[in-house]
Amino acid sequence: MTDPVVQGNDCGVPVGLIAVCGAGTGLGVSVARRFGREGYRVALVARREQQINDFAETLTAEGIEAAAFPADLRDTATVPALVAAITDRWGRIDVVEYAPITTELFTPAAELTAAGLAPLISLYLYTPVELVRAVLPGMLERGDGAILVGHGATAAQPIPFRSGVGPAMAAARNYLGSLHGELADKGIHVGTLTIAALIAGSAGHRMLTSGEVETGMDLSRIPTVDPGDLADQLWTMTGKRDQFEHFCPQR
Numbered sequence: 001m002t003d004p005v006v007q008g009n010d011c012g013v014p015v016g017l018i019a020v021c022g023a024g025t026g027l028g029v030s031v032a033r034r035f036g037r038e039g040y041r042v043a044l045v046a047r048r049e050q051q052i053n054d055f056a057e058t059l060t061a062e063g064i065e066a067a068a069f070p071a072d073l074r075d076t077a078t079v080p081a082l083v084a085a086i087t088d089r090w091g092r093i094d095v096v097e098y099a100p101i102t103t104e105l106f107t108p109a110a111e112l113t114a115a116g117l118a119p120l121i122s123l124y125l126y127t128p129v130e131l132v133r134a135v136l137p138g139m140l141e142r143g144d145g146a147i148l149v150g151h152g153a154t155a156a157q158p159i160p161f162r163s164g165v166g167p168a169m170a171a172a173r174n175y176l177g178s179l180h181g182e183l184a185d186k187g188i189h190v191g192t193l194t195i196a197a198l199i200a201g202s203a204g205h206r207m208l209t210s211g212e213v214e215t216g217m218d219l220s221r222i223p224t225v226d227p228g229d230l231a232d233q234l235w236t237m238t239g240k241r242d243q244f245e246h247f248c249p250q251r
């Protein structure tokens with residue numbers, strides 16, 4: 001693939017469609033804006049309909065074609081209807097960016113239960129698997145596309161007392177690594193961005209720095225990043241397609 005569809009133009013014609021799955025005030029809206037600036041239409045997916053409607057309105061005012069598609073991504077069965085709603089409106093999905101996160105706290109591994117883990121496995125493994133199944137035939141037909149997944153540090157590095165999302169994201173990381181190897185020579189890029197930093201403007205950042213919640217974490221040791229810089233990194237990954245896994249801060 002010498003000229004992937006992800007390259008923008010300045011003709012006012014949409015160059016593609018990105019589905020931002022897990023669109024919040026941190027990374028999600030920044031990715032929407034970054035790809036939107038390059039000429040992408042943006043489908044914003046999250047549970048809070050009012051918030052993603054507001055994002056869509058803001059982006060539209062900035063000249064970006066955006067719309068809200070409310071969905072609970074823990075409910076894997078909702079994927080076909082979600083993908084159909086997006087494609088019925090705009091046609092094919094060229095890029096899936098998947099990075100939903102809540103402000104729920106970590107769970108110590110010793111306190112983890114299967115029942116507690118189940119919704120996390122749905123959110124971080126089963127739903128991405130089904131999303132890929134839904135968009136892959138179209139991407140294979142075109143010989144182009146990108147699947148970008150955001151993870152927290154515990155996806156790649158187990159940390160005592162910070163379990164819960166980690167095992168679920170680690171399973172997804174394993175799956176995505178295999179997928180990357182299977183699709184790279186078919187023009188489809190699968191990449192992860194593992195973020196070991198607080199994202200400025202995110203609900204998680206606000207919660208942790210508010211002082212209202214006791215986490216036991218030494219926040220002075222965790223860097224803060226600008227979500228715009230992470231969105232730039234995801235944009236660059238989409239164009240360059242050079243490696244499966246990127247880290248912030250860089251390793």
Ligand SMILES: NC(=O)c1ccc[n+]([C@@H]2O[C@H](COP(=O)([O-])OP(=O)(O)OC[C@H]3O[C@@H](n4cnc5c(N)ncnc54)[C@H](OP(=O)(O)O)[C@@H]3O)[C@@H](O)[C@H]2O)c1
Pocket residue numbers: 021022023024025026027028029045046047048049051071072073074098099100101102123149150151152153195196197198199200201202203204205227
């Ligand atoms: N925030 C941080 O400081 C931080 C630190 C390290 C790593 N990360 C990683 O960075 C990425 C982006 O984080 P962010 O905090 O910047 O994200 P964000 O874009 O600010 O917010 C993510 C959004 O995901 C949505 N979401 C959560 N559960 C969902 C569900 N079941 N179905 C649909 N949507 C759901 C939430 O909206 P609704 O509640 O409306 O559904 C939330 O607003 C994630 O991969 C995260 O693991 C973040």
